[in-house]
Amino acid sequence: MKRIARTTFAIVFILLVIMSTVTAENYWKMHWKPGEYMVSFTPEEDALVTGILKEAKTKSEGTIQRKAADGTFGVEAQYKDFLKMNPEGTPMGSDGTVFDDIGSYQWAVGLPDEQSISKDEAWKIMVKFMLDQSIATEETLIHYYPQVSYETGNDPENPVWRITPICYDYEESGLPFTAYEIAIYAHDGSVCGYRDLQSEG
Numbered sequence: 001m002k003r004i005a006r007t008t009f010a011i012v013f014i015l016l017v018i019m020s021t022v023t024a025e026n027y028w029k030m031h032w033k034p035g036e037y038m039v040s041f042t043p044e045e046d047a048l049v050t051g052i053l054k055e056a057k058t059k060s061e062g063t064i065q066r067k068a069a070d071g072t073f074g075v076e077a078q079y080k081d082f083l084k085m086n087p088e089g090t091p092m093g094s095d096g097t098v099f100d101d102i103g104s105y106q107w108a109v110g111l112p113d114e115q116s117i118s119k120d121e122a123w124k125i126m127v128k129f130m131l132d133q134s135i136a137t138e139e140t141l142i143h144y145y146p147q148v149s150y151e152t153g154n155d156p157e158n159p160v161w162r163i164t165p166i167c168y169d170y171e172e173s174g175l176p177f178t179a180y181e182i183a184i185y186a187h188d189g190s191v192c193g194y195r196d197l198q199s200e201g
Contacts, residue, residue, distance in 0.1 A: 028183070028193030030133075031101040034158050037191040039125045039132070049127050052141050053120070060145040060168040069147040069166060075111065075119065078149050082109045091153035101193070108153030112161075116186040119148050122161035126182045129191050135180060141165075143173050150186065159186045164197075 041049065060066040071077065086092055091106035098104050112118075117125075123146045130136045136144075144165035152159045160183040170177045176198060183192035 025099065026101045027099040027105060027195075028101055029195050031193045032191055034185045034192075035188055035190050037129075039128045039189070039191060041128060045128065048138065049124055049131070052127055052138055053124060055142045056145055056168075059142065063145075063168040065166045065168040066145050069145055073147055073149075075148060075150050078109050079111050091156075102154050106153035108151065109149050110152040110159065112150050112159075112186060116150075116159065117161070117184075117189045119146070119161060121189065122146075122148070122163060122184040122186070125184050125189055125191070126163050126165075129182060129194070130180070133194070135194070140175065143167050143169055143175050147178075151183070160184060160192050161186050 083089055086108075089108070089110075091108040094105045094107060096104065126146070127141055130141065131138065145168050147164045147166045149162045150159060151162045162181065162183045164178050164181050167173065167175045167177050169175075179196070179198045181195040181197055183194075184190070185192050
């Protein structure tokens with residue numbers, strides 16, 4: 001029971017971190033406009049990243065974190081919750097803070113349209129980005145499963161898959177429950193931004 005309570009608290013805590021406004025000058029630690037940071041794969045890199053995703057999916061099976069990411073905090077559930085809070089579905093501002101990179105953060109979630117890459121494709125791009133930027137290693141990434149939202153608030157013409165990798169076995173592995181947040185432009189698959197949640201917390 002205690003473990004479930006700690007896990008539930010951790011999930012709620014990270015959602016609060018995600019929704020909070022950053023006090024820095026820029027919202028993202030690194031930020032690109034659509035099409036500026038395209039991720040490419042050699043056949044060997046594709047096999048490596050596909051293997052990481054497969055291992056993470058297999059090992060996270062049945063964990064509370066995986067169930068939450070796919071259920072309570074899944075894309076459709078988040079959209080329904082957003083509409084309950086905001087029936088018109090219009091973007092909701094944070095606190096009026098204006099950032100250099102994205103302007104005023106307008107929170108709004110939606111559902112992917114037919115132009116969008118899939119959630120799994122976004123996860124794959126995220127993993128390759130993290131490896132390319134030396135943010136995480138292959139050995140670390142197999143311990144993380146993506147908590148994902150489809151965000152449309154700041155630039156409805158360029159929605160993003162917003163991904164927070166959640167460590168599904170953080171108690172056993174000793175890894176942070178979450179440490180990063182990455183956004184991938186949903187229409188072209190380019191990287192939008194990266195945040196280091198550990199340094200901000």
